[in-house]
Amino acid sequence: SSGRKVMSLYIVCQKKRNNPRMDIRICQTKCNMREQCKEYISIHQSMEQLREIHMSKEPRSMILQAA
Numbered sequence: 001s002s003g004r005k006v007m008s009l010y011i012v013c014q015k016k017r018n019n020p021r022m023d024i025r026i027c028q029t030k031c032n033m034r035e036q037c038k039e040y041i042s043i044h045q046s047m048e049q050l051r052e053i054h055m056s057k058e059p060r061s062m063i064l065q066a067a
Helices: 024-030 038-066
Strands: 010-012 021-023
Touching: 010 024, 010 038, 021 024, 024 038
Parallel strands: none
Antiparallel strands: 010 021
16 A cells, blocks of 8 residues: 545436535446436546556656666
């Protein structure tokens, strides 16, 4: 662990009327409708793209640390 704080991501849930702002981790673990939810799909795809970018840079940074 590098000690970095993980930023919470929130979506606006169309099913919740009184408090629609919801942490995406709640959707990932509890919502049965997440596969059809446009908000969740959009953020999930963005997270996957960022993870791929990070992973593609990781080997180079490990080489630099070894030098």
